[in-house]
Amino acid sequence: xxxxxxxxxxxxxxxxxxxxxxxxxxxxxxxxxxxxxxxxxxxxxxxxxxxxxxxxxxxxxxxxxxxxxxxxxxxxxxxxxxxxxxxxxxxxxxxxxxxxxxxxxxxxxxxxxxxxxxxxxxxxxxxxxxxx
Numbered sequence: 001x002x003x004x005x006x007x008x009x010x011x012x013x014x015x016x017x018x019x020x021x022x023x024x025x026x027x028x029x030x031x032x033x034x035x036x037x038x039x040x041x042x043x044x045x046x047x048x049x050x051x052x053x054x055x056x057x058x059x060x061x062x063x064x065x066x067x068x069x070x071x072x073x074x075x076x077x078x079x080x081x082x083x084x085x086x087x088x089x090x091x092x093x094x095x096x097x098x099x100x101x102x103x104x105x106x107x108x109x110x111x112x113x114x115x116x117x118x119x120x121x122x123x124x125x126x127x128x129x130x131x132x
Contacts, residue, residue, distance in 0.1 A: 008039065012071040015047050015080040016089075021067070024089035028096045034066035042070045044131070046114040047080060048088060052099050054110040065096065080117055088115045088122040 008014070014037055022029050032050075051066045072080055095113055099106075115124045116131065125131045 008071055011074055012041070013074040013077040014069050014071050015077055015084055016069050020081070020085060021069075021089070024085060025093050025096070028093055031065050031096060031100065032067045033064045036066065036068040038068055038070035040070070041072055042114075042116075044114070044125075045116040046070060047072060047084060047116055048092065049112060049114040050092060050095060052107070052111040055108040065099065067092075083117045083120065083122060084115070087120075091115065091122065091124065 018035065021032075021035070025032075047070055049068045049070075051068075053064050053066070092115070099111070112127050113124055114131075115122045117123075118131075123131045
């Protein structure tokens with residue numbers, strides 16, 4: 001997804017494309033009702049996040065998933081993409097599976113998970129907790 005097609009400044013690039021997500025997540029992508037591509041890097045270094053909307057939001061959003069991919073400096077894209085495809089997207093798939101199968105009490109609340117590269121792998125944080 002070139003920046004020129006999505007109006008990103010030329011020095012920024014998204015580390016993943018919709019095709020990358022479809023290939024890695026398969027049928028799980030049907031559960032992602034909103035896929036966003038951010039316009040600026042995240043302050044905490046997150047490159048991918050998933051959000052589960054609980055019961056405290058508008059009825060049209062309840063128990064739905066959204067996913068956000070944020071850009072990073074274009075020079076870092078290739079390395080970040082490799083790490084995200086190999087390490088992060090399997091974790092995203094597992095998180096989606098757990099969210100869908102979670103007990104009702106979990107599903108009634110809203111939840112976020114954010115991922116960012118950490119060396120040759122990724123690290124994540126849940127909701128508003130620090131990265132671990």
